[in-house]
Amino acid sequence: MDTYLEKVPRERLVVVGNGMAAMRTVEELLRRAPDRYRITVIGAEPHPNYNRIMLSSVLAGEKTVDEIVINPFDWYEETGIELITGSQVTAIDPGAKTVTVGGETRAYDKLLLATGSKPLAPPIPGLGLPGVHAFRDIADVEAMIAASGKHHRAVVIGGGLLGLEAAWGLKRRGMAVAVVHLMPTLMDRQLDTAAGELLQRDLDARGIAFFTNGQTEEIIGTERAEGVQLADGREIPADLVVLAIGIRPNIDLARAAKLEINRGILVGDDMRTSAPDIYAVGECIEHNGQVFGLVAPIWEQAKVCGARLAGDDEAAYVPPPVFTMLKITGIDVFSAGALAAADEADDEITLHDAKRGVYKKVVLRDNRVVGSVLYGSAADGPWYVQLMREKADVSAFRDQLVFGRAFAEAAGAPAAALDIAAMPDSEQICDCNGVTKGRIREIIAARGLSTLDAVRAHTKASASCGQCTAKVEAILAHMGGTVVHNPDPPMCNCTDHGHDSVRASILARGLMTIAEIREALGWKTADGCQKCRPALNYYLVCAWPATYRDDPQSRFINERAHANIQKDGTFSVVPRMWGGLTNPTELRAIANAVEKYAIPTVKITGGQRIDMLGVGKDQLPNVWADLNQAGLVSGHAYAKGLRTVKTCVGSEWCRFGTQDSTGLGVKIEQMCWGSWTPHKVKLAVSGCPRNCAEATIKDIGVVCVDAGYDIVVGGNGGIEVRVTDHLVRVATEAEVLEYVGAVLQLYREEARYLERTAPWVARRGIEYVRERLVDDSDNRRALYARFHESQLPVQIDPWRQRAGGAEAHEYRALAEVE
Amino acid sequence: MPSDRWVEVGRLVDIPRRGARRVKGAGGDVPVAVFRTADDRVFALVDRCPHKAGPLSEGIVQGCAIACPLHGWVIDLETGEAEAPDEGRVPVVPVRVRAGRVFLSAAALGVGERAA
Numbered sequence: 001m002d003t004y005l006e007k008v009p010r011e012r013l014v015v016v017g018n019g020m021a022a023m024r025t026v027e028e029l030l031r032r033a034p035d036r037y038r039i040t041v042i043g044a045e046p047h048p049n050y051n052r053i054m055l056s057s058v059l060a061g062e063k064t065v066d067e068i069v070i071n072p073f074d075w076y077e078e079t080g081i082e083l084i085t086g087s088q089v090t091a092i093d094p095g096a097k098t099v100t101v102g103g104e105t106r107a108y109d110k111l112l113l114a115t116g117s118k119p120l121a122p123p124i125p126g127l128g129l130p131g132v133h134a135f136r137d138i139a140d141v142e143a144m145i146a147a148s149g150k151h152h153r154a155v156v157i158g159g160g161l162l163g164l165e166a167a168w169g170l171k172r173r174g175m176a177v178a179v180v181h182l183m184p185t186l187m188d189r190q191l192d193t194a195a196g197e198l199l200q201r202d203l204d205a206r207g208i209a210f211f212t213n214g215q216t217e218e219i220i221g222t223e224r225a226e227g228v229q230l231a232d233g234r235e236i237p238a239d240l241v242v243l244a245i246g247i248r249p250n251i252d253l254a255r256a257a258k259l260e261i262n263r264g265i266l267v268g269d270d271m272r273t274s275a276p277d278i279y280a281v282g283e284c285i286e287h288n289g290q291v292f293g294l295v296a297p298i299w300e301q302a303k304v305c306g307a308r309l310a311g312d313d314e315a316a317y318v319p320p321p322v323f324t325m326l327k328i329t330g331i332d333v334f335s336a337g338a339l340a341a342a343d344e345a346d347d348e349i350t351l352h353d354a355k356r357g358v359y360k361k362v363v364l365r366d367n368r369v370v371g372s373v374l375y376g377s378a379a380d381g382p383w384y385v386q387l388m389r390e391k392a393d394v395s396a397f398r399d400q401l402v403f404g405r406a407f408a409e410a411a412g413a414p415a416a417a418l419d420i421a422a423m424p425d426s427e428q429i430c431d432c433n434g435v436t437k438g439r440i441r442e443i444i445a446a447r448g449l450s451t452l453d454a455v456r457a458h459t460k461a462s463a464s465c466g467q468c469t470a471k472v473e474a475i476l477a478h479m480g481g482t483v484v485h486n487p488d489p490p491m492c493n494c495t496d497h498g499h500d501s502v503r504a505s506i507l508a509r510g511l512m513t514i515a516e517i518r519e520a521l522g523w524k525t526a527d528g529c530q531k532c533r534p535a536l537n538y539y540l541v542c543a544w545p546a547t548y549r550d551d552p553q554s555r556f557i558n559e560r561a562h563a564n565i566q567k568d569g570t571f572s573v574v575p576r577m578w579g580g581l582t583n584p585t586e587l588r589a590i591a592n593a594v595e596k597y598a599i600p601t602v603k604i605t606g607g608q609r610i611d612m613l614g615v616g617k618d619q620l621p622n623v624w625a626d627l628n629q630a631g632l633v634s635g636h637a638y639a640k641g642l643r644t645v646k647t648c649v650g651s652e653w654c655r656f657g658t659q660d661s662t663g664l665g666v667k668i669e670q671m672c673w674g675s676w677t678p679h680k681v682k683l684a685v686s687g688c689p690r691n692c693a694e695a696t697i698k699d700i701g702v703v704c705v706d707a708g709y710d711i712v713v714g715g716n717g718g719i720e721v722r723v724t725d726h727l728v729r730v731a732t733e734a735e736v737l738e739y740v741g742a743v744l745q746l747y748r749e750e751a752r753y754l755e756r757t758a759p760w761v762a763r764r765g766i767e768y769v770r771e772r773l774v775d776d777s778d779n780r781r782a783l784y785a786r787f788h789e790s791q792l793p794v795q796i797d798p799w800r801q802r803a804g805g806a807e808a809h810e811y812r813a814l815a816e817v818e
Numbered sequence: 819m820p821s822d823r824w825v826e827v828g829r830l831v832d833i834p835r836r837g838a839r840r841v842k843g844a845g846g847d848v849p850v851a852v853f854r855t856a857d858d859r860v861f862a863l864v865d866r867c868p869h870k871a872g873p874l875s876e877g878i879v880q881g882c883a884i885a886c887p888l889h890g891w892v893i894d895l896e897t898g899e900a901e902a903p904d905e906g907r908v909p910v911v912p913v914r915v916r917a918g919r920v921f922l923s924a925a926a927l928g929v930g931e932r933a934a
Contacts, residue, residue, distance in 0.1 A: 569871075814827055
């Protein structure tokens with residue numbers, strides 16, 4: 001186009017590297033001087049710019065590659081940046097001011113080197129074997145995910161931040177994982193011994209094996225990796241070996257171009273290398289003897305370098321305090337600055353509660369915080385970093401310092417808390433990205449932003465580690481914006497945790513009782529409430545079927561009394577009729593009970609059962625005893641569990657029937673009755689596609705066809721009618737039973753309490769359910785096996801137990817007074 | 819403390835922790851619900867939610883409150899007041915525990931002679 005800009009010759013900026021440091025620098029530059037350069041970015045990976053920190057979340061299956069892309073390909077095009085991916089720069093000529101890429105020479109006016117780092121790879125024999133991977137880029141993660149699908153045993157070499165995140169990711173992918181670590185305690189660069197030991201204990205409890213003091217001598221194997229041999233003779237079998245012992249600056253290009261280097265490419269406070277028009281940022285540089293691996297100082301470098309490139313001659317790099325967090329769900333680790341007192345002039349204040357797994361240490365120099373290590377409760381981490389950054393004198397509240405912000409502020413520490421109005425514009429909100437309150441306010445006002453996502457998109461605040469999300473939301477809310485929908489909203493007013501996060505913690509931390517959950521997750525009420533208690537009780541029943549003792553006081557009256565309360569305080573009684581079948585003995589017993597106990601109403605239910613309404617609570621055990629005599633058992637019409645399997649008569653009688661739908665319905669009902677589910681579950685089996693049992697609006701439906709059985713899921717005929725999604729077609733009854741059990745178990749394990757299958761399937765998508773059940777037959781069988789396990793302790797007729805005297809207090813008045 | 823006559827209605831251990839039992843009154847009177855909290859405090863209310871007359875004794879005890887089983891109103895056990903935004907009040911029945919035995923106010927139950 002023949003525009004003004006095209007007529008003015010612009011300077012040429014070539015960027016070597018398309019990683020986080022490179023593109024952050026470009027963004028900082030564009031923010032200040034959008035039209036100054038024609039920009040070319042050359043990246044070795046075939047991907048757009050992505051968030052490397054989040055690779056561990058991709059490995060753990062918590063995020064997809066698309067979700068960690070920072071700037072998609074479109075962005076480069078819209079911004080007018082020429083992007084060359086999948087290409088290596090092979091040479092730089094600082095004299096001629098050119099780079100060589102793909103055999104082609106390109107001239108630059110300014111060059112930015114952001115070549116990052118390489119995995120540290122000591123000369124261990126066997127490193128080149130197939131099955132040995134680094135943990136550095138998307139290709140590594142894809143290879144590890146592929147290996148986890150085919151192989152079972154993994155060894156991770158390196159017990160630092162990266163190694164542990166890799167180990168956890170592989171564990172989440174179902175592998176047996178061992179970690180080999182050279183030092184006696186884990187994450188020894190970020191944590192002291194006490195915190196490192198707590199971390200090892202917690203990860204050990206999650207099933208990761210550790211070999212500390214372990215020096216790798218050799219990776220064994222002929223065709224591919226078969227194991228790891230340690231120097232002390234220990235040998236660990238493995239099908240996958242991941243090398244994560246550290247990184248070193250990638251300085252090959254700079255060395256060849258004769259730039260000054262040491263461990264990294266040497267730069268000054270202006271981020272300039274020894275060549276005047278070449279700048280460098282990120283993991284490839286060395287500044288004042290320091291090299292970098294964490295994001296906060298690199299963002300600061302990007303800011304300075306972007307300003308310099310934009311023509312600001314004042315901008316200078318000052319390393320900010322750095323901090324580390326481990327991205328393993330449910331493990332709170334935080335570390336910043338000094339790990340320990342350096343000499344007698346320094347002080348350490350520690351709090352160590354090994355039983356609860358809480359450890360806090362603050363390192364002081366001249367009454368100023370210079371370091372902190374937190375384990376088990378990292379919420380105060382950002383506050384300690386703030387004290388470090390402000391070099392605040394803490395002598396006034398030193399006694400309370402280690403107990404955290406709330407205590408210290410009560411003792412006189414300057415309170416800032418989340419008082420948005422009182423917060424100065426200069427306060428740093430996002431430590432990862434160096435974004436202040438003022439900058440967030442500015443952008444919200446200038447662009448009229450109203451959602452968290454938009455603020456993230458414009459400022460990057462809370463877009464990296466997410467710790468400051470609440471603060472960003474508070475600023476947004478303060479300025480009249482709406483806070484966007486939380487994907488896992490708090491369960492109730494007793495807690496900030498959502499259902500999903502609570503369920504994950506139960507499993508990850510091995511929480512066995514409601515009281516343990518409340519304590520471990522910091523419940524705000526002593527007892528919980530009628531919303532969270534039944535949910536927690538169910539989650540524990542589901543997580544620990546063999547050992548958890550059901551808490552009747554945390555169940556709604558219907559499940560506690562095994563009958564449905566009616567509006568007048570009486571109850572209804574619905575015996576089970578397998579597949580809707582009954583017989584003269586059962587019908588006589590029902591008729592007799594109705595007369596004997598003067599039950600006012602008898603009704604046929606929508607699920608092909610008989611409902612007796614208006615029974616006084618004290619009469620329930622007697623009615624049940626009489627019904628039991630005829631072989632009738634509880635129909636669980638009161639339960640968040642299997643209610644009914646509705647059937648049509650099928651091939652036994654119907655001239656259109658293709659299969660024995662009634663018989664199959666009975667088999668399904670006999671397999672599924674008893675277990676608790678997040679909400680009630682109603683099934684149906686229809687004998688032909690005419691679908692007289694209305695299987696396509698049930699939680700799980702089976703529609704018989706000539707060739708077999710169509711299994712459909714997620715239907716509902718209630719408030720919001722939803723037709724089922726088709727899951728799979730199978731050939732045999734045995735397969736139907738396996739699928740039904742597996743679907744129910746997946747629903748039991750993953751849906752939120754009081755979420756019917758219809759909203760659950762709608763929320764997760766039928767594709768997801770298919771992936772877990774149809775595509776992954778091992779997983780389906782494992783779910784089916786777990787379903788049977790969970791059935792063992794519950795397939796006992798609760799009516800018979802209570803007719804025999806169990807829980808008698810539930811049905812009797814405490815006293816009758818005259 | 820009310821110094822009236824008291825009627826013994828049972829032992830503390832007969833009421834489950836975080837649970838309730840019913841005491842049936844004389845001829846047609848609304849029963850009384852007797853509650854025991856997690857920390858063994860005992861309260862008694864007329865067993866009738868101010869909303870739609872649900873039996874509070876069938877609800878879930880949480881802290882010092884009860885959630886009605888019919889529509890989830892939450893009633894304070896000490897005052898009988900419904901938790902905001904709902905509005906209503908249930909009559910409180912004086913109760914005391916002596917040596918592991920639970921007594922209700924005879925006057926509140928509307929019964930005569932039996933003293934404790």
